Amino acid sequence: MRVFVTGATGFVGSAVVRELLDAGHEVVGLARSAAAEASLAAAGARAHPGALDDPVSLRDGAKAADGVIHTAFVHDxxxxxxxxxxxxxxxxxxxxxxxxxxxxxxVTSAIAVLTAGRIGTEDDAPDPTALSAPRIPSERAALAAAENGVRASVVRLPPSVHGAGDRAFVPTLIGIARATGVSGYPGDGSNRWAAVHRWDAARLYRLALESAPAGSRLHAVAEEGVPLREIAEAVGGRLGLPALPVAAEEAEGHFGWLTPFVSADTAASAALTARRLGWRPEGPGLVADLAVGGYVNG
Structure with a gap:
C-alpha cells in the first residue's frame, strides 16, 4: 500500500514510517523543508513537499495514496x-x-479529550470541558469522513508517548527538575497519565491503516495510568534530586505552561482496541524507560 504520512519526521510519525516500511508498505511523507526531505530519504521513504497549513499539498498527497496517516500537529x-x-x-x-x-x-487525537478522573474507553465520547477539548472537532471531522465513504479511524494518544527522542511532557518535567533542583509532582501525586511506548503506538497506527473499520476510535494505551508521583520519583532518582509535592498555589510558578497537563488525571483503557485489532503493547513502561537513563542523559 502507498501511504501518505503527515508529521513523518516527528517523534511519533518517524516511528510510524519505520513500522510501515518494515511491513512492506511504500511511504510518502509530507515534508516542509530540505532537512525533512533528507530525513525521509535516509529512512527509505519518499518526500511530498508541503505543509500542514497548505491544503493543496495535503489534498494532492492524499489523492495519490492508497491510504493516509495523519500524525502532524503544531505543538504550540x-x-x-x-x-x-x-x-x-x-x-x-x-x-x-x-x-x-x-x-x-x-487521524490522531488525544486521550485528554475524555472526562478526567476516570478510566476512559474507546466508546466514550469526547467531553467538551476536557483538557484537550480544542482537538475534539478534528476527531469529529474524522468520524464524519467515515460517513462519506472513507475508512476513517481515530487513534487517541496518551499524555506520555515515551522512548528515545521524546521531546514532549516528560523531557519538560526533567528540564524543570534540573532548573529548580526539585522533581516536583502536584499535590499528593496520585493523578495519573496514561502512557505508551513510541514503537507500540506506531504499530497501532499500522494496524488501524490495514484493518480498522470505518468510524473506529482506538486507544494507544499500554499503561492505563501512571501516578505523577511515580514519574517524579523516577526522574528524581536519575537526577539525584528529591521528589517533592508542589502545592496548587505554587504549581504555575513551578511547572509553567505544563501546569494543566501535569495536574490532570488522564487515565484510559485500551481493552477494546486490543480486542478489535489484536494490538498488544510490548515495549517497556514509562517508569522502566526512565530508569535506563536515556531521557536524563539524552
Missing amino acids: FSDYSGAAHTDLRAVETLGAALAGSGRPLV
Whole structure:
C-alpha cells in the first residue's frame, strides 16, 4: 500500500514510517523543508513537499495514496486553540480528498479529550470541558469522513508517548527538575497519565491503516495510568534530586505552561482496541524507560 504520512519526521510519525516500511508498505511523507526531505530519504521513504497549513499539498498527497496517516500537529501550547484549528482544517482536507474512495484515513487525537478522573474507553465520547477539548472537532471531522465513504479511524494518544527522542511532557518535567533542583509532582501525586511506548503506538497506527473499520476510535494505551508521583520519583532518582509535592498555589510558578497537563488525571483503557485489532503493547513502561537513563542523559 502507498501511504501518505503527515508529521513523518516527528517523534511519533518517524516511528510510524519505520513500522510501515518494515511491513512492506511504500511511504510518502509530507515534508516542509530540505532537512525533512533528507530525513525521509535516509529512512527509505519518499518526500511530498508541503505543509500542514497548505491544503493543496495535503489534498494532492492524499489523492495519490492508497491510504493516509495523519500524525502532524503544531505543538504550540501557547496557542493550543490555533494549533487545533490548523489540525481541523487538515483533517477536513484529507477527508474530502478521500471521499467516496473507501480508502483508509487514520487521524490522531488525544486521550485528554475524555472526562478526567476516570478510566476512559474507546466508546466514550469526547467531553467538551476536557483538557484537550480544542482537538475534539478534528476527531469529529474524522468520524464524519467515515460517513462519506472513507475508512476513517481515530487513534487517541496518551499524555506520555515515551522512548528515545521524546521531546514532549516528560523531557519538560526533567528540564524543570534540573532548573529548580526539585522533581516536583502536584499535590499528593496520585493523578495519573496514561502512557505508551513510541514503537507500540506506531504499530497501532499500522494496524488501524490495514484493518480498522470505518468510524473506529482506538486507544494507544499500554499503561492505563501512571501516578505523577511515580514519574517524579523516577526522574528524581536519575537526577539525584528529591521528589517533592508542589502545592496548587505554587504549581504555575513551578511547572509553567505544563501546569494543566501535569495536574490532570488522564487515565484510559485500551481493552477494546486490543480486542478489535489484536494490538498488544510490548515495549517497556514509562517508569522502566526512565530508569535506563536515556531521557536524563539524552
